[in-house]
Amino acid sequence: MVSSNYRGFVYLLHPTPELWTLVLPHRTQILYIADISFITAQLGLKPGVKMIESGTGSGSFSHSIARTIAPTGTLYSFEYHEERAKMAEREFKEHGYGDIIKMHHRDVCKEGFQLHDLVDAVFLDLPAPWDAIASAKQAFKQDRTGKICCFSPCIEQVARSVTALEQHGFVEITMYECLIKEHIVTPLQKFDFSAALQDARERKEKGLPPSDSFGVKRRLARDERTVTPQEIEEAANLMLVSKTIGETRGHTSYLTFATFLPFTTAS
Ligand SMILES: C[S@@+](CC[C@H](N)C(=O)[O-])C[C@H]1O[C@@H](n2cnc3c(N)ncnc32)[C@H](O)[C@@H]1O
Structure with missing residues (x-):
């Protein structure tokens, strides 16, 4: 398009989750494309998948996931900060993801997800993900395997998550760090x-x-x-x-993945 002062051009770009991640209003730390794409692959996300995320934060991760699981999947997104939950819900509707993302305002560490036998995958971007693992276990479809990912910046958080995952019978526990090397x-x-x-x-x-x-x-x-x-x-x-380039910068978080096995007897 010709610019309004007729002195240049404005390029209109089709809106994508990648562009939204670059320009969204930051209410929190957010996930960027390197981590999002790796998590998407490791969790086996595709159209039709039902999954949980918490917290919603600024909705960066949610937008990419909604596109991947559309048109038949559902993202159950949980956020305990009321204003963030409301803003995210408004943006999801405006961007056409209102039917795919079900927004919940709740403290998942205290009250759990309150979902049972329903989802294929769980993603936790929380300060204390270990407190949500018992509830996540109940939310998985109970007749098949499922995948969980905990996104934590500190190795001490990883250690606590791994302990909780083991205690609840999760298997194939693996941790990655995803860095871009230019x-x-x-x-x-x-x-x-x-x-x-x-x-x-x-x-x-x-x-x-x-x-x-x-x-x-x-x-x-x-x-x-x-x-x-x-x-x-x-x-x-x-x-x-x-x-x-000499130094590889860009630590975001450690990504701890694990597999939910149905019929496990662990707590
Ligand atoms: C780092 S942000 C998530 C960013 C998000 N993944 C993104 O890409 O935009 C973490 C969010 O978790 C929320 N949170 C922290 N503890 C929570 C809890 N117990 N229950 C629900 N949400 C929680 C915080 O309010 C914050 O908005």
Whole structure:
């Protein structure tokens, strides 16, 4: 669209959960796409899944999950901060997820989810997730396996969650940390190929196979005469190198996953 002052352009983007996560009003810490996508995969989320999340917070995670489980799934979202619960519910309706996300204003650590034999997956982003695990266990469909994830920034919280998960008979308890490692790809503009040329010639004379670390060596060994200085220059210009930035930043939280097994006798 032409901008209102006719001096530039405004790009209209189709709204997606990814964009919403980048611009939403922050009422709390939120989950970002790296963690959300990993959790989505590990919990096996797909259309039709019924799941629980708590707390709702700013609704970043909820938007992505609602899109994944739509049109037939249900996200039961629990938040004990009344104003946050109301704002999130309003946003879900405005964004067309009113039928998929069922918002509940409740302290799940004290009052539980009050759902039984209903859900396939549970996601806990709470300060004390271990207090909600007994209630989560009751909420799982009782005739099949289910998946739970606890999202906690501190390793002490992970330890307490693992203990509670074990006590309640969960299995396959695994913890991950999801970090984005950026690779910067740049074309290598200048490279001295004289050593490569010499090496290729010597190997050819000795009847050795080419040792190729730069595509140009393979071409030299195949037919030395066809390689011109210009070709070497072109190969050098085409070569891409990738390097990572020294420090990998971005710890968000530890992700503790476990599997609910039906018919377990543990407490
Ligand atoms: C970090 S935020 C969740 C952020 C959310 N996952 C997102 O991506 O936007 C944690 C939320 O849990 C809520 N909370 C904490 N303890 C709770 C409890 N016992 N029951 C329900 N909600 C709780 C807090 O009010 C807060 O809004």
